[in-house]
Amino acid sequence: MVEPTWNSERRLTAISRASLSVPARQAVADKQVLPDRTVLDYGCGRGGDVRALQHLGCQAAGWDPYYLPEAELRRADVVFLTYVLNVIEDPHERRKTLQAAWDLADTVLVASARLTWERSKVKGEAFGDGLLTSRQTFQHLYGASELRNYVEEVTGVRTVSAAPGVVYAFKDETARLAYLAQRIVPDAVWLASEDTTSAIAAVVDYVERRGRLPRTEEVPYPMAELLSHLSPGELRRLVRDSADETKVEEGMKRTTLNTLLFLAVELFNGRGPFSSLPFSVQLDVRAFFSSYKEACQRSDRLLLKLRDDAYVRGAMNASKVGKLTPTALYVHQRAIDHLPTVLRLYEHCASIAAGRPQDWTVAKLRHQGRAVSWLDYPDFDTDPHPRILSSYQVDLKTLETSHTSYADSKNRPLLHRKHEFLAPDDKDVERYKRLTAAEVKAGLYEHPHLIGTENGWQAELVRCGRELRGHRLIRRTD
Structure with a gap:
C-alpha cells in the first residue's frame, strides 16, 4: 500500500481534544468500538481520540503524517478517518486516502467530515471544490448524502449514516445488518439469574x-x-x-412489527439474503411469518405506504402519542417506539439516510412532504417550558439536510403542553397535565400566537399575574 503524501498546512486543522470527538463517541455508543477490537485512528492529528479510547480500555493506536509519521501502520478492526476528507484539496489524493483507510479496516470504517450547514463558520475564498482559508487550510464541506454516496463509491459497499457527517462502511454485509438490527430490534436485556x-x-x-x-x-x-x-x-x-x-x-405483535420495520428499512437501504440477517431476526421471521418471502412482501407494502400522504396523515391522526399540528407530528424521544409502525419507519429511514444527531429530544415528522427534524430541548425534564437549542432536518425526497442553532438567540421558541409529546403511560404525564390545566385556567393560552417564544410567553405571564416555580404556577408576588 502506498501512503499518500499530505501537504503540511493541513496540520493546522488538527485540534486538541479534551474528550472524544463526535464520531468516536458515536462509535462507542453504537458498540462498534469494543475492548476486544483494535482501533486505528488514521490521520489522528494530535491524538486526542487515541488517548481517550486507551483510557476507556480500548486497543487504540494512531497515525498522522505530521504529528505521528513514524507510527507503524497496522490493520485494525475499526479504522477512524475523522475530519480528514474535508481538508484534502486534491480530489485524487482525497480518494486515495479514503481507499487507504478502507484497506486498513477489517470490520468497519468510520468516516466523518464537516457538513455544508457549517458554511457560516468557514471563512475563505473559493478554491477547487472547496474553500481556502486565510491560514492556507482547505475545507470541502459535504452534504450528508454526498458523504455517504462518496464513501459507497470508493469502498464499493452499502453504508449507513450513524450521525450527521458520520458514515459507517462495513467489510461484511452481516455486520451492517447486525448494526441496523441493533438500532431497530435491540438485543434482549436478560434478567439477572443466580439459580x-x-x-x-x-x-x-x-x-x-x-x-x-x-x-x-x-x-x-x-x-x-x-x-x-x-x-x-x-x-x-x-x-x-x-x-x-x-x-x-403483545410481545408477538411487537416483534412482528419490529421485524417488518427492520426489513422495510433494509429495503430502503438495499436488502440482502435471508442468510445474512442477524440470527435472532432469522428466528423472528421463522416464528411469525410463513416465509421470508411473505415477510419481505409485507415490509415492501409498508414502505409503499410511506409514500401515501393520506395514509401517513391517517396514521398521525390515529397515533396515541405525539402532538399533531397542521403541518407535523411532534414526538418525544421516549415515545418514539409507541408510534404506528409506518411512522417509526418514516423516522428510521431519515436517520439511515442522513444520520440521527446524538443530542435530540423531540422528532418532528412533517405530513406535507417528507421531512424529519430532530429538535434538541436539553432541559425538557426540568424546565416547564423548555427552550430549543438546535434543529437538524433531512428532506427525504432530496436528502438535503439543514441545521439551525438557537444558542445565541435572544428570543428562542419554547414548548407548551409537554404531556402531549409523551406516551400516555409516561411517569411525568400527570404532573405536566396539572401544569397545563392551571395555565389554561389562568388564561395564559388565550392568545396562542403570542406564547410561542420566550418574550411573548413572559409577557403573557405578567399580563395574567402569574409566575412559575418549577412545574407549579403561582401568583406573582411583585
Missing part, C-alpha cells in the same frame, strides 16, 4: 417481551448452564405455565 428458578423467570420475561422462546444460542452462557439439566420440553412447559398469555401476544 434455576430465577433463570426460568428470565426466560419467561424474554418470552413475554419477544413473543417466542429463545434458542439456546441466544441465552447468556451462565444462564444456559443453570438450565442445562432441563429438557427443551420441560422448559417449554414451565414457561407456558408461568407466562402471561396477554403479554406473550
Whole structure:
C-alpha cells in the first residue's frame, strides 16, 4: 500500500481534544468500538481520540503524517478517518486516502467530515471544490448524502449514516445488518439469574417481551448452564405455565412489527439474503411469518405506504402519542417506539439516510412532504417550558439536510403542553397535565400566537399575574 503524501498546512486543522470527538463517541455508543477490537485512528492529528479510547480500555493506536509519521501502520478492526476528507484539496489524493483507510479496516470504517450547514463558520475564498482559508487550510464541506454516496463509491459497499457527517462502511454485509438490527430490534436485556428458578423467570420475561422462546444460542452462557439439566420440553412447559398469555401476544405483535420495520428499512437501504440477517431476526421471521418471502412482501407494502400522504396523515391522526399540528407530528424521544409502525419507519429511514444527531429530544415528522427534524430541548425534564437549542432536518425526497442553532438567540421558541409529546403511560404525564390545566385556567393560552417564544410567553405571564416555580404556577408576588 502506498501512503499518500499530505501537504503540511493541513496540520493546522488538527485540534486538541479534551474528550472524544463526535464520531468516536458515536462509535462507542453504537458498540462498534469494543475492548476486544483494535482501533486505528488514521490521520489522528494530535491524538486526542487515541488517548481517550486507551483510557476507556480500548486497543487504540494512531497515525498522522505530521504529528505521528513514524507510527507503524497496522490493520485494525475499526479504522477512524475523522475530519480528514474535508481538508484534502486534491480530489485524487482525497480518494486515495479514503481507499487507504478502507484497506486498513477489517470490520468497519468510520468516516466523518464537516457538513455544508457549517458554511457560516468557514471563512475563505473559493478554491477547487472547496474553500481556502486565510491560514492556507482547505475545507470541502459535504452534504450528508454526498458523504455517504462518496464513501459507497470508493469502498464499493452499502453504508449507513450513524450521525450527521458520520458514515459507517462495513467489510461484511452481516455486520451492517447486525448494526441496523441493533438500532431497530435491540438485543434482549436478560434478567439477572443466580439459580434455576430465577433463570426460568428470565426466560419467561424474554418470552413475554419477544413473543417466542429463545434458542439456546441466544441465552447468556451462565444462564444456559443453570438450565442445562432441563429438557427443551420441560422448559417449554414451565414457561407456558408461568407466562402471561396477554403479554406473550403483545410481545408477538411487537416483534412482528419490529421485524417488518427492520426489513422495510433494509429495503430502503438495499436488502440482502435471508442468510445474512442477524440470527435472532432469522428466528423472528421463522416464528411469525410463513416465509421470508411473505415477510419481505409485507415490509415492501409498508414502505409503499410511506409514500401515501393520506395514509401517513391517517396514521398521525390515529397515533396515541405525539402532538399533531397542521403541518407535523411532534414526538418525544421516549415515545418514539409507541408510534404506528409506518411512522417509526418514516423516522428510521431519515436517520439511515442522513444520520440521527446524538443530542435530540423531540422528532418532528412533517405530513406535507417528507421531512424529519430532530429538535434538541436539553432541559425538557426540568424546565416547564423548555427552550430549543438546535434543529437538524433531512428532506427525504432530496436528502438535503439543514441545521439551525438557537444558542445565541435572544428570543428562542419554547414548548407548551409537554404531556402531549409523551406516551400516555409516561411517569411525568400527570404532573405536566396539572401544569397545563392551571395555565389554561389562568388564561395564559388565550392568545396562542403570542406564547410561542420566550418574550411573548413572559409577557403573557405578567399580563395574567402569574409566575412559575418549577412545574407549579403561582401568583406573582411583585
